[in-house]
Amino acid sequence: MSQTATLEREFAYSKRDFERVCRMIRLRAGIALAPGKEDMVYGRLVRRLRARGVCSFREYLDLLEHSNDSEWQDFTNALTTNLTAFFREPHHFEALGELLAQRDPRRGLRLWSAAASTGEEPYSLAMTVAEHYGRVDASVRILATDIDTQVLETARSGVYALDRVAGLPEERLRRFFQRGSGANQGYCRVAEELRRMVEFRPLNLLDEAWDLRGPFDAIFCRNVMIYFDKATQYRVLSRLVPLLAAGGRFFAGHSESFFHATDLLLSCGRTIYRPAARAA
């Protein structure tokens, strides 16, 4: 970061401030920010500085270090990357359909979207379940968690701009969404029966204790491990894997692989894993 760039900014921001942010978000959320993300960090946090009425990053970070949970939550929300989409990586939803066909629905099924972001992923799970059984099945429960409380609010509301659903086939749109009118023109809402299948809750994958119980027939933990270093990935995986039911499946993001954790998970498809210690 050049001195000139620092002078041109609204708030004083040094390389040292950037490194401090990196340490703080890594400790809190496991997110390892790559060098070169200085401008991104500035852009994401600048609103927090204005909101807190401070004059520099140093002042903000000092304040943060002594502040309550709410500012830490805002800091975390600002630094997460929430890119997602309905039926992202569609082969996973086909594989889920196959998994559902092997399970006895009378036993009740539980699915977990562990980095749910704005909700497109858990609602895609719910749609897959509804399409598989030909109805919304009350015996299937979907838990959707994320560290970012702001995205969870969007997820809970189930309201999306029409361009977010533009790629979905007409049949899914008709069946699972209500189109807004009047003030809600340009938006649609996930149907209530689908929303009822999903429970949204904040959860930090790095926390020592999680307020939940397994087993889950499928855990979707996609495109979040990519932000963690290998040691953190292993630590999180070693807690996630025991929560899988026998025959359960772990779904990872397209650029995530766990060759460093073959004692925990074995590949059984494109970015799909089964627990290593159990029979397929």
Ligand SMILES: C[S@@+](CC[C@H](N)C(=O)[O-])C[C@H]1O[C@@H](n2cnc3c(N)ncnc32)[C@H](O)[C@@H]1O
């Ligand atoms: C890129 S989005 C992935 C969304 C979805 N899983 C998908 O693949 O489309 C990554 C999500 O991980 C969440 N996240 C980052 N660190 C986390 C942590 N330590 N615990 C839980 N969620 C975290 C972010 O808030 C963000 O919503």
